[in-house]
Amino acid sequence: MTQYVSNQSTNRTDIAKQQLSTTIPEDINFKDHTTVVKYLRFLSTAQSIAEKRHRLKMSMDGVSLAFYAAFAQAKEFRGLLLLKKWLLEGRDKAEWAILRDVMSLLEKLPISIEGLASTKLGRVVVGLGKMENADDTVKEISIKLTKKWTSVIAEQNPPSTPALEKKPTSVNT
Secondary structure, rough: HHHHHHHHHHHHHHHHHHOOOOOOOOOOOOOOOHHHHHHHHHHOOOOOOHHHHHHHOOOOOOOOOOHHOOOOOOOHHHHHHHHHHHHHHHHHHHHHHHHHHHHHHHHHHOOOOOHHHHOOOOHHHHHHOOOOOHHHHHHHHHHHHHHHHHHHHHHHHOEEEEEEOOOOOOOOO
């Protein structure tokens, strides 16, 4: 029985190494925004925190602005929802490294008011910044994202000013 447990442990280690050595599928091109859905599928199949981090880091360089925009606006905000899910998982497990990686990606994404409203991503990011035991970098990125998104909201929703009430003019006679 000891032999079986040892082999099982070795197999898990081998599987983890194979998953981490996974390369980006050839049909995903970070210069071509039309491959975002394929990239989202690739990201969504990651199981472990280590695998998620590895797959995120594979895409850190050479990504076009159009790809980032497509990621942020993907059908029903699937990319943002996936990142939100990973943030919540990382928060629950106190996995600060995945939180830093996801939040670093969020800094690069042009997120719209609709994306923020639909996903409630802002609430999660603000909450991470307020956690007492949060990593300092996570807190810093949370503050940056909050400021960035607040300015996006302000730009897209200018404050409405009430019309000035006209005072009746009195005529001195």
